[in-house]
Amino acid sequence: MILELQDIYKSFGEKQVLRGISFKAEGGKAFGLLGRNGAGKTTTLRIIMNVFGAAGGQVLFDSEQIDYNKVHFGYLPEERGLYPKKKISEQLIYFAMLKGMTRKDAIRAIDYWLERLGMTEYRDKRLDTLSKGNQQKIQLITALAHDPEIVILDEPFSGLDPVNALLLKDVVKETIAKGKIVLFSSHQMNYIEEFCDSIAILNSGKIAIAGELTEIKHSYPRNRLVVKSRQNAEIARAYAASCTQAENGELIITLEDAKSKQNEMQKLSGSYDIDEIRVFEPTLNDIFVEYAGQTDAQR
Amino acid sequence: MKQFKRILVFELGNYLKNKVFVGVTVFLAVVIAAVMFFPRIKAAVSSNEPRQSADKPIMLVAAENMSDADMQNAFASVFGEYEVKYTDEGIDSIKNQITGGAAECAFVLHGNGAYTYYVNNLSMYDTNTETAEALLSGIRQVVEMTRAGLTAEDAQSILSIRVGGETVNLGKDQMQNFFYTYIMIFALYMVILLYGQMVATNVATEKSSRAMELLITSARPASMMFGKVIASCIAGLTQLAVVFGSALVFYNLNSKYWGDNPIIRSIFDMPTDLFAYMLLFFVLGFLIYAFMFGAVGSTASKLEDINTSVMPITLLFIGGFLVVMLSMTSGNVDTALMKVCSYIPFTSPMAMFTRLAMSTVKWYETAVSVAILICSVVVIGIAAAKIYRVGVLMYGTTPRIGNVIKAVFGSKK
Numbered sequence A: 001m002i003l004e005l006q007d008i009y010k011s012f013g014e015k016q017v018l019r020g021i022s023f024k025a026e027g028g029k030a031f032g033l034l035g036r037n038g039a040g041k042t043t044t045l046r047i048i049m050n051v052f053g054a055a056g057g058q059v060l061f062d063s064e065q066i067d068y069n070k071v072h073f074g075y076l077p078e079e080r081g082l083y084p085k086k087k088i089s090e091q092l093i094y095f096a097m098l099k100g101m102t103r104k105d106a107i108r109a110i111d112y113w114l115e116r117l118g119m120t121e122y123r124d125k126r127l128d129t130l131s132k133g134n135q136q137k138i139q140l141i142t143a144l145a146h147d148p149e150i151v152i153l154d155e156p157f158s159g160l161d162p163v164n165a166l167l168l169k170d171v172v173k174e175t176i177a178k179g180k181i182v183l184f185s186s187h188q189m190n191y192i193e194e195f196c197d198s199i200a201i202l203n204s205g206k207i208a209i210a211g212e213l214t215e216i217k218h219s220y221p222r223n224r225l226v227v228k229s230r231q232n233a234e235i236a237r238a239y240a241a242s243c244t245q246a247e248n249g250e251l252i253i254t255l256e257d258a259k260s261k262q263n264e265m266q267k268l269s270g271s272y273d274i275d276e277i278r279v280f281e282p283t284l285n286d287i288f289v290e291y292a293g294q295t296d297a298q299r
Numbered sequence B: 001m002k003q004f005k006r007i008l009v010f011e012l013g014n015y016l017k018n019k020v021f022v023g024v025t026v027f028l029a030v031v032i033a034a035v036m037f038f039p040r041i042k043a044a045v046s047s048n049e050p051r052q053s054a055d056k057p058i059m060l061v062a063a064e065n066m067s068d069a070d071m072q073n074a075f076a077s078v079f080g081e082y083e084v085k086y087t088d089e090g091i092d093s094i095k096n097q098i099t100g101g102a103a104e105c106a107f108v109l110h111g112n113g114a115y116t117y118y119v120n121n122l123s124m125y126d127t128n129t130e131t132a133e134a135l136l137s138g139i140r141q142v143v144e145m146t147r148a149g150l151t152a153e154d155a156q157s158i159l160s161i162r163v164g165g166e167t168v169n170l171g172k173d174q175m176q177n178f179f180y181t182y183i184m185i186f187a188l189y190m191v192i193l194l195y196g197q198m199v200a201t202n203v204a205t206e207k208s209s210r211a212m213e214l215l216i217t218s219a220r221p222a223s224m225m226f227g228k229v230i231a232s233c234i235a236g237l238t239q240l241a242v243v244f245g246s247a248l249v250f251y252n253l254n255s256k257y258w259g260d261n262p263i264i265r266s267i268f269d270m271p272t273d274l275f276a277y278m279l280l281f282f283v284l285g286f287l288i289y290a291f292m293f294g295a296v297g298s299t300a301s302k303l304e305d306i307n308t309s310v311m312p313i314t315l316l317f318i319g320g321f322l323v324v325m326l327s328m329t330s331g332n333v334d335t336a337l338m339k340v341c342s343y344i345p346f347t348s349p350m351a352m353f354t355r356l357a358m359s360t361v362k363w364y365e366t367a368v369s370v371a372i373l374i375c376s377v378v379v380i381g382i383a384a385a386k387i388y389r390v391g392v393l394m395y396g397t398t399p400r401i402g403n404v405i406k407a408v409f410g411s412k413k
Helices: A041-048 A088-098 A103-116 A132-144 A162-177 A189-195 A213-218 A232-238 A258-271 A284-292 B002-017 B019-048 B068-078 B091-100 B128-147 B152-159 B174-208 B211-218 B221-258 B262-268 B272-299 B303-309 B311-330 B336-341 B348-358 B363-391 B401-410
Strands: A002-012 A015-026 A029-035 A056-061 A073-076 A150-154 A181-185 A196-203 A206-212 A224-229 A243-245 A251-254 A274-279 B058-063 B083-086 B105-111 B114-119
Touching (some): A002 A181, A015 A041, A015 A181, A015 A196, A029 A041, A029 A162, A029 A189, A029 A284, A041 A150, A041 A181, A073 A132, A073 B211, A088 A103, A088 A132, A088 B211, A103 A132, A132 A150, A162 A181, A162 A189, A189 A284, A196 A213, A196 A284, A206 A284, A213 A284, A224 A232, A224 A258, A232 A243, A232 A251, B002 B019, B002 B221, B019 B221, B058 B068, B058 B091, B068 B083, B068 B128, B091 B105, B105 B128, B114 B128, B128 B152, B174 B211, B174 B221, B174 B262, B174 B272, B174 B303, B174 B311, B174 B348, B211 B221, B221 B262, B221 B363, B272 B303, B272 B348, B272 B363, B303 B311, B311 B336, B311 B348, B336 B348, B348 B363, B363 B401
Parallel strands (some): A029 A181, A073 A150, A150 A181, B058 B083, B058 B105
Antiparallel strands (some): A002 A015, A002 A056, A196 A206, A224 A251, A224 A274, A243 A251, B105 B114
């Protein structure tokens, strides 16, 4: 299964929100859609789910125009909310049936998921009697119960305690293992980095960078070394011109030529008491700040 | 279609499981039952305790020329509901008795048929002066005729001559149709405003609780809009059916106690074709307004905004209601304004039905009116679904109409 966006344009009135968005997300992998607030993430997701059409471009599923009668979506919106006054089982069944399930299948699926998320005891309770985290778990069921091909999770981890976050992680891993296309949108980079093989960073309605995360990381010049040592002061003095200290105390030494890194590493480990030495790779956070933080004019 | 049905069932379930909805319906049925049983209860109570003459209000009669007994008997015979008392006290004393509550009213006769009627609060329906005038002119006519040489018996028999005739009504009997037309218009008014507001609130609640984020990605906006509106229409009709159904049942249980009350009888004697028209106009009128209320509800970001947002629709509806009510009570339902209103889809459910019930309307006029109405319902339904799709995703301040229209038609590009 491959979901592909090709050159998507969208504007609301005078405001151009999306300006040629293209990316590809594959089944059995998670895809991270990143961007600052207002970059166009939600609009992109809504176009994928056909809430409204695009002004230009197309959404393809397995290289063909997507057929919304056949391809099913599960969606956990960033703005959570269901019917606060209604019984949990009742509304979960309603949503599952809206997605095309029969009542019998819906009940079976809902019971499975309530059990899986440890929520069975709340089955007949009203939603507004639950804590925020538990409400979020209920909302997650609306995204998964009908076994959709594409699962879209918008800030799935916000508001969850560490135990529930762990539970959600397991569920997401299971979903990926089942071969589904999982689309993540989040500002919590650590989760994206943990799950997503590919990412796309949106900036002002355009793709700032997209592709396999490891490739993106490797595309950075490999001429920097990260050194962790008890002799930081001496090393810093020796490499004064090319050395900076990171917040966590590690030294980052920038070499003139990436080819010399092997020699330099041997030299360092021979001369000083080194705890750890490796080639510097940017974190997703670094990449995000670099690509999402700039405006068009700055780039 | 499957989705529409599921939404319809869900929304209808929301109404039927709502305690307020059920409570109000049961309450109305109980009130109707109480009204319908009232004559039976009254009859049962009054047969046990015969009405005392002391209970009757007192009418004072003061006369200058006639004998006490004659006058008192004459007044007592026509004012059966009063205890008629003859008095020779002065005007001030009579006035005091009336203002003090000892007597309800008084006739002071000045001779030559002239009289003064004293009453504390003149009721809108007080016909005592007409009754007294008829009585006094009868007495005076007899007196004058006997003075001219006729015997009292001849004079009486001349006065009792009556002519007879009959009315053949080729169109509608306004008097007979007035009450159920009135009830239908009023029911339509209540149900449209109540349920319209409910549809708007329902949409705005889903929007403000953000359940909309999920709904809009789970179902087509048209299914959502039509499902909601038609569910509320069915709920409204169910409520009316329960209320009027219980009225019919309780009336039949008590019909002999109602006797020949023409108003009540006319209500329950509605012709079948008119009943069919009533249902048709009711459903179409309901739908056209409910769609508008739903569309407006989708543009409101907060529940508090609903009341102001729906105001133009409410005013439009009340305007139509007033035109219809005023022409109904004036007795002329075929004014130029009413004719125009019976083709405008926002007023035709009330105006055309009123004309059908209380006047004679050509079949093609009805057909044109219904056709315009049906087309408008479809067009407004589709437009409402479009506004809904755009409106529910607009958060923040309530968008201006211009922006919504631009967004609705801009989104096609």
